[in-house]
Amino acid sequence: MKILTLIPARMGSSRFPGKPMATILGKPMIGHVYEGVAKSSISTLTAVATCDQEIFNYIKSIGGHAVMTSSIHERASDRCAESLLILEKANNTYYDIVVMVQGDEPMTHPNMIVEAVQPILNNSDIQVTNLLGKIKDLAEFEDRNCIKVVCDKNLDAMYFSREPIPSQSKAKKIPMFKQVCVIAFRRDYLLKYTLLPPTTLEVIESIDMMRVLEHGMKVRMVPTLYETYAVDTPLDLLKVERLMKKMDA
Template sequence: MSVVAIIPARYDSTRLPGKPLKDICGKPMIQHVYERVKSSNNLNRVIIATDDQRIYDLVESFGGEVKMTSREHQTGTDRLAEVAQSLSADIIVNIQGDEPLINPEMIDQAIEPLLEDQSIKMGTLKHLITEKSELDNPNVVKVVSDQNDFAIYFSRSVIPYPRKESKAKYYKHIGLYVYRRDFLLKFSEMESTELEKKESLEQLRVLENGYKIKVVETDYQSIGVDTVEDLERVRKIVDSVQCTIDS
């Protein structure tokens, strides 16, 4: 079974323009992402999808595979689908281009259910929330799953609502997606739905159309870079790791 990872990477970011090219301890962010993704055991191929010539040229310079896509896409999923259209892969993995600390094992964990069960069309990850600040943060997307580990709902609000003090567990969603190729193409053609628009969460379109999303719990975390503060945090982590290795 052929499994291909596609990393959407756009230059125009509202909060941090040009972030795929930002330097992190001697390497651009997108190179960190690419090299980590390449270490996954379940992937046959890794492609960066971009609409910017600067990113395209950079990826070629470090030996990565890159595809130029339309500048008209509104979402990373649309960019993903354009590349997937020309591939013969069975499974497509969507990995964010602003995750320079992503652990390859997370990718493998998300892929495995689709390798084991042909009926699963889409999968993703969740991580146990241990900090109250994350629980109350609308930028941290929460997910609840059923007893078979399929998503019931994703929200920026606290779910389930803690009406009484309890030992309930809360999970944040990690935005790594795995699709059957045919389902990805079908999903990209679906109209946006009401809940998707209200929460600004694209994955709700899948649930609103009656499809299931497998949710795998992982012990690993990553840090998405959306702001200058995120970038500095990642730089310090990478620098400390390099210093430890060098010593």
């Protein structure tokens, strides 16, 4: 199977404008994401999907692949769907699986792409997977920028929220989990997803995967072996930089 890994990124983040080009250890964050993801042994092609010329030019300057997309997309997955069709036409190639890695996940390890894709390769019924991480402390659990998720006994997602779920006041020993934004789609499922109308809870929570759940479909959550933190604010940037510095030491 041919696997396309896409990194959607844009400069207009409401919480942290210009975030993809913010520097971590002397390099733009989007560079860390691209270079880490591009090392994946399972990906056929890795590319950044963006509507911003600055990001496009930077990725090209480091010898990477980038795609210019429309600026109208509200959801990263919709931007990836457009990029998929652009790249298939340009490369005369059909990609079987599309892996979306958010451009604010600079700690993404190449093996996380394998983790996300493997269940799809093993089970023809699974259409979309999403990596699952453990929440380590109450501060992260209460952080609205951290997307919490609760799962059923099959590890299919039941709900995603920026609010603290499940209720810790009633079940203090229940494990807390977060969405890690490495998401794998079967090609045709991604294109089907983009044709579905946005849903009420998707808009309220501002989470792509709620569109899947509200239309009555499943998202298989896949526990990751790797500890990662997304960058949503300048304070997150400093935290991630400290962690990455320790990793490099």
